[in-house]
Amino acid sequence: MFHAKLSKLLVGGAILLATGPTYAAGNNYSDSNFTGSSPIVQQQGRTITGTIVDDKGETIIGANVMVKGTTNGSITNIDGQFTLNNVPKDATLVISFVGYKEQSIKVGTQSNLNITLQEDSELIDEVVVVGYASQKKVNLTGSVSSVNMADIAEKRPVTNLSSGLAGMAAGVSVTSSSNIPGNDNASILVRGQGSLNNSAPLIIIDGVESNINTVSPQDVESMTVLKDAASASIYGSRAANGVILITTKKGKQGKISVDYTGYVSLESIGKTVEGVTNYADFMELKNEARYNSGQGKYAQYSQETIDAWRNDNGKNPLLYPNTDWVEEIFQTAIATNHNLSLSGGTDKISFFTSFGYLNNPGIIEKSGYEKYSFRSNLEAKVNKWLTLGAKLNGYLSNNGIASDYINDIFTYGYGSVPGIVFRHPDGRFGGAQAPGEDIQANSPLYYIYNKTGNKQVRNFRGAFNGTLTPLKGLTIQGSYSYEFTDKANWYKTNPIDLWNFATETIVRADANRQSISNYNRKEERMFMDGVIRYENKFFDKRLDLNVMLGASQEMFRDRKMNASKYDPIDSSVDVINGATGDALASGEHTEWAMRSYFGRINLGWDNKYLLELNMRADGSSRFLKGNRWGYFPSFSAAWRIDQEQFMEKTRNWLDALKLRVSYGELGNNYLGDGYSANYMAISSYSDVQYPFGNVAQNGMALTSIANGSLTWETTAVTNFAIDFATLNNRLSGTVEYFIKDTKDILIDLPAPLVHGNASIPRQNSAEVRNNGFELTMNWTDRINDFHYNIGANLTFVDNKVTKFKGDEASINGSLIIKEGLPINTEYVLLVDRIIQTQEDLDLVEELAKKYVEYKNEKGETKRMYYFDKYKKPQLGDVLYKNTNGDNLLNDDDRVTRGHGNKPRLYYGINLGCEYKGFDFSMLMSGTSSYKIQYQSMHTTNIPASGYSIGKEVAEGRWYEGRTTPAKYPRFLTNDGRNTRNSDLWETDKAYLKIKNIQLGYTLPKRCMDALSLSRVRLFCSLENFFTFSNYVGMDPETSGLTYPSIRQASFGLNVSF
Secondary structure: HHHHHHHHHHHHHHHHHHHHHHOOOOOOOOOOOOOOOOOOOOOEEEEEEEEEEOOOEEOOOOOOOEEEOOEEEEEEEOEEEEEEEEOOOEEEEEOOEEEEEEEHHHHOOEEEEEEOOOHHHHHHHHEEEEEEEEEEHHHHHOOOEEOOHHHHHHOOOOOOOOHHHHOOOOOEEEEEEEOOOOOOEEEEEOOOOOOOOOOOOOHHHHEEEHHHHHOOOHHEEEEEEOOOHHHHHHHHHHHHEEEEEEEEEOOOEEEEEEEEEEEEEEEEOOOOOOOOHHHHHHHHHHHHHHOOOOOOOOOOOOHHHHHHHHHHHOOOOOOOOOOOHHHHHHHOOOEEEEEEEEEEEEEOOOEEEEEEEEEEEEEEEEOOOEEEEEEEEEEEEEOOEEEEEEEEEEEEEEEHHHHHHHHHHHHHHHHHOOOOEHHHHHHHEEEEOEEEEEEEOOOOOOOHOOEEEEEEEEEEEEEEEEEEEOOOEEEEEEEEEEEEEEEEEEEEOOOOOOOOOOOOOEEOOOOOOEEEEEEEEEEEEEEEEEEEEEOOOOEEEEEEEEEEEEEEEEEEEEEEEEEEEOOOOOOOOOOOEEEEEEEEEEEEEEEHHHHHHEEEEEEEEOOEEEEEEEEEEEOOOOOOOHHHHHEEEEEEEEEEHHHHHHHHHHOOOOEEEEEEEEEEEEEEEEOOOOHHHHHOOOEEEEEEEEOOEEEEEEEEEEEEEEOOOOEEEEEEEEEEEEEEEEEEEEEEEEEEEEEEEEEEEOOOOOOOHHHHOEEOOOEEEEEEEEOOOOOEEEEEEOOOOOOEEEEEEEEEEEEEEEEEEEEEEEOOOOOEEEEOOOOEEEEEOOEEEEEEOOOHHHHHHHHOOOOOEEEOOOOOEEEEEOOOOOOOOOOOOOOEEEOOOOOOOHHHHHHEEEOOOOEEEEEEEEEEEOOOOOOEEEEEEEEEEOOOEOOOOOOOEEEOOOOEEEHHHHHEOOOOOOOOOOOOOOOEEEOOOOOOOHHEEEEEEEEEEEEEEEEEEEOOOHHHHHHHOEEEEEEEEEEEEEEOOOOOOOOOOOOOOOOOOOOEEEEEEEEEE
16 A cells, blocks of 8 residues: 555656646646735636546546636646636536546536546557558557658658658668659668668558559558568568558548648758869869879969959859859759548448649759649448458659759769859850860759650559458458559750850860660559458457468569660651661560468467467569478567556556567568569570671570579567556657577679679578667657647667678778678778878888888799888878788778668657647657768869869868868879778768658637638648758768758648538
């Protein structure tokens, strides 16, 4: 009794302290006659007291009691009691508490009330979609995260589901690596990079694998992420990297509802890279680099040219340009998105239909995206034992042709110089104008306008299903779906001459042959399955049994062709037959099929002890018969400790406590993106000509050797977890620890040279281990009319290659893959110092005397000195560390740094509140520190021709006469001695982003009634406006110079009829 009372006191005291300040400004207190220093005018009324308990008779601490229509309120104390003063005779009290249904009670003549709150069944019965079924959240045994995408899509300017998932679920890392309109799928990793190959999760939309961008966010009801083997093994050979289940909306019984969501969004670039845009300064820096490289003081630009630009000082920008390529490339765009849906139904039939329109012109010219989409979900209950359904959806999109050449635009933007007029007001494009400038320097706008064309995608998907319920608890379901995607691109080239506007002459005429090209690609996916389910209760309904058996088969077919022809007869012609020159054509075709059998058994005893067993067998056409079938079992168990009798004394503060454990195996049948990837298990051939009798004869030649032993990558996942809820479900959370071992990863292994010109197949050899933990916490509460919630999730993943090529490593630039190291670990030199003083030069001379002796091929003793491999540093150069102490400076001095090129820790934080029609929300996400090499517009190795110079490096470089310590070495021309991969050129990609800030207002009901509307909500939103990072590039979520995350200021409207 004492312990129970003590726990009440501690919990109640915490709540009262937390909520007390809210009432400090009010006019009522439940326990005192307190009066402040200011006079208070109080209404006349009486005092009402009462006690609030739950349906088990336990007192509720911290429940809100309000006089309806006023700010007069109180909260219950540790004994569930409250006191309200100045209560009018005709008052109605509103009682609310998180996790319980709100009650309204008319006071009448009563002065003391005993009130019982009923638990909110929606919380108890919350259902989560899992593979081939749905389960109550409280009965889940696997690791599952659910995201309410319907709410996100209504409130945020989300055009792609992947971006809406960012920061919303523990264990899920979402990086906006591609932001091009129409191709803005984020990179998604579930519990880290588990393979040396593709680590993207499987996307399932309404039960069928598909692309995440084929569904409009406004059509989605929920997204569920299956993270461990217990939850994902039902998808077998494709689930090793996790599974994302997307469920679209369905009609509900009731009157027809019409909903509209639309917004206008102002899009702009966020952080950019800052270059030296004053052309006179640029020319001096280029001359300095050449001088430092021994080419003379004015090796490229004369002093006369430099003075001419400096003296003009921007007065004549067409004659003496000082162009910032970033300002010229990017524009502010206005995007719009509209979605209209109709839904409703009766007890016999229900429907959901939507139409969407998106227009995003993009922040780079001719990269815009326009999309029309539709969806119709229909379900009919023919009779009590038969239900039929159909889902039809599709979209038509058009994409600017420049979206295919975004990388060229950034490459040649970086490669341009400030002394070029990118575009004259009359539409002509500029080239080099200054004497000494390379005529190859050009405007990146050239790569936007040298082609005219369009990219069009048509997508259609039809799915049909039927459900039989011949007996109580027995369900037989079958479905068939067909998806067709038709991609058609066409373009013609445009001749563009580059002009010198100072002399009004062409500096570079377009000598390229003009052409017309067509591209077409058709993708088909066919899927069918049959599932039998049986559920029942036994032993006085103490044992819950749920059994599911199923089979499926699917086929994917992909066919594409390219055709082009040179020399159009006229610039206005855009069909291939309108050209008269050479024609080129090519085409490819690939397909694969898979057949699967799967089953699941769920057992539950007294809603306390839960067990789940899964098994799936997959047979894939990608492998030969002996290795075609893979088997993927899993088991999971959970113990709902809070339901035990010995936990009865904790129920006044502990609402849920569950332990979970699981183990299972998953597969990955990804072999590559190319058309030949599906045929790696067999040899491939191509046509070739052989000389016979001085005549070329057609024949066949082996181009790739078969790997008949090719099989699945297999991932074993072990998971331990605790789920809890306390303080009447105000505070809930999950803590999970996982171990993820992947074996038989495909890699390239060395082979004897007897294979000739044929390529060597990849082999199942490598192994990787991921282990880490996840933490999810949510706090939800209400204080009178003020509702608020705070959520956070955090994931830590450690990664290690446990088997690769023995002591042999694979080195790619600054990254290394080797046994015992994380995937793609930094492998770089360490910088000792930049040589800036005489003391530094003396050190160099001492080091230069060091050597090692070796025997040459003739047996003669030779010496190799300290700087023989790397150039001897001079003033302004970098001195690297001899980390292995062998008296030689070379690549062997590279060391490993960090934990790979992916963050080990990432997190998300979301805040939200509602008050009298107003709603506010904020979403943040970020990562811990991880470093990469970065030298795009951030280097001191200056190319001889073109290329922008980064302002930060220019200001921090060493130069003759510098009086402050240099941060960067001297400028050199085409000399990489100082820009080898080293810790000097590392940049930290850790970031914190405020992904979204939103404020909305829902008009009051009386206004809606007058307008015959159900709901009207106005909102404004800021997306990607705030990023906190030390990353030297444009966007820490992207790599190098590319299309960054876009800042969006949106104004929108939600209307329901």
